[in-house]
Amino acid sequence: MNEKPLISVLMPNYNNEKYLAEAIESILNQTYGNFEFIIIDDCSTDDSWSIIQDYAKKDKRIMAFRNERNLGRPKTYNRLLELISNESFFFFFMGSDDVLKENMIDVKIRYFNNFKEVDGVGNSIEYVDENLNFIKKREYPEKKEDIKKNFLIFNPISQGGMCLKSYLKAEKFNEDYKVCLDYEIWTRLIDKGYVFENLKESYYLYRQQKEQAKQKNLKLTLINTVKIKSKYIFKPKYFSIKSFLRFNLEILLIFPPKRLILWVFYKTL
Template identity: 30%
Template sequence: MARLTHSPLVSVLMSVHNSANYLEGALESIIHQTYQNFEFLITDDCSTDESPSIILRYAERDDRIRFFRNEENQGLTKSLNDMLQRAEGDLIARMDADDISRLRRFECQVSAFEEEPIPDVVFSNTRLIDKNGDLICISWRPSEKQIVDQLGQRCYIPHPTVMTRAEAIRGAGGYDESYWTGQDHDLWERMKADGADFRYLPDVLLDYRLNPDSVRAESSDDYWFEVSNWCIWNQDRWQSLAYLDRLTTWQRVQILVKMMVPHFVLRYRGQTR
């Protein structure tokens, strides 16, 4: 397997659609990484808010940013494939417009690609933050072996933490554009079938935001109910109680009942990010 030598070594891919509320934090977290040998490809997918102007302002002062705009809304999958074709780095890193990468994320991940055997996919643990940026809990994940073994049944690989070899992701055909969501799960399954080596870094290298869109909350009550559920699914049951005063009576009852259910039962229906 060839050594990684290109400059920029890392190509960061981020698709943006109406993310103005969180976008600056995401951009800042990438720009100020301790590891700096990267290009930053950003596609605005027909935003109707201030996202394009925010991206443009950053692109004008940082020549590592390559800014693209879709004439029609294409969705995440096609936007990622378009950027994947344009990327020049040996490594492809994902980032979402509402998350926060820890400052040493790229440093830690690039180091993993310098170890033998060289992996194909490197991902990390996360901590969950709410729509205001406040800590919810640290995500729970099984062991690396269990994560890989269970691909195809459930996915414990958080997409915005992933860094992968460009050769490996392109060799698998990139993202399947028939998927509007879940395109990452499908990709990992195909890469696994191709014999890809997955490496899990248990360190928290990204703050994963649960915003109302990502949890499909239709009201404030629904949002905090979902946040409470995420705490339980991620084995931080006591933290779920912190949101009881924001829930309806029926939602409180459900949370209290779920606190009594063993985690191995809940995890088959829950979610981990």
């Protein structure tokens, strides 16, 4: 690959004015510069849109859009996919309250160049607090075989930092899922035979405040997880005792009080 390929960065935003500038700066400060930065504001009620417009005026790589009405995550994600340029080599989603380490794009391009058969490459993520203080690191299975072996036990891929080759923009998010969007699409793509790998290093800082939303939606998360797994778990090529036991545990967890669900859910991650 002689010329530096175009990379697409996709950022949905809703009411993240407090952290938005920091997230945008972490993209603009990448050591790799040939990217298009597509941001869609989903009708924020705070000052987000003004912040986005200010950055778009300063940097021509930023393309700023605003939904005419609040569409929610699935439809906004799919709209972002439709805006990717035909010349793009790969794309990734970036949370508007998260931070990217400055060499992530460079590292992912080198990986794709060295491993042509890989369709998507992710990484570990670092959970941080609202001030970017380190909380914990979460690692994911690295090799494609381990990802495939575990995808019906737990989600083996983080959306944070997952870079996908641009032909995968045709695989839209399922708009029936308000939560578990990423898990639904990973399972679908793995089932179709696409190859994913993860790097052990972390290039993505994930603000822990999102866990609050996850806890509020925990019951729906469990329901959707069971719904997604039920499409694949009884296929002979995927079936295992461990995945079957986990599947039944998640069914049982739908019914107890939320406090107990939270305790068991995080103990079994």
